[in-house]
Amino acid sequence: MGNTRLASCRLYGFIDTAYLAGRRPSDLARQLIAGGADILQVRAKELHTPQRVEMVLAVIGVAMPRNVPVIVNDDITAAFESGADGVHLGQEDWVAIPQEQRNDRLANMRIVGISTHSLEQALQAERDGANYIGVGPVFPTGTKPGVPPVGLELVQQAAGRVAVPFFAIGGITLDNIDSVLTAGASRVAVVSAILQAPDVAKAARAFTSKLK
């Protein structure tokens, strides 16, 4: 079910509390969607589950009528309680869930996404049943500081070997997106280059006009 909807997704937009700067999550969601983001993630690292649920509900209120799936970063409980479309798990969080518990823990999730940082992880996530994967960080990024970039080589390898939809992520900007697309990505996930732009909708549109 997740897969048919994901197949058409191209720009993964974020409501990331690190870049809210006093803006309302629902407003950001509206602007991201206006710019063509067709899947959204709520990434609220420092919030507790109840506040995260509240934020996700505000985003769903905007996204659901526009048929845009909403994914919750890291927090399976918040994803479940808010009725979000799915959850995105980092590699460490994913491998920390014992294999025999994964089906139960994720039973209500229509979409499960997993971060991957090598071809081995990407292929393993696919075997494990991820509906989509993230591949990155492609370039160094202040959003995930201190994580060594995987470079365009991994994008190229993923494009050749991974059948599940994959989003290139990490340090992607309007200046380097062409190289990411040339390496074989058809989907990108972008946080700071959009949320730090003076006009979020316009910045998202600049990315979506490069995709498809």
Ligand code: 3NM
């Ligand atoms: N995950 P920006 S890189 C959230 O490689 C995230 O799994 C990554 O933010 C991964 O577009 C990343 O600002 C940061 O670089 C993306």
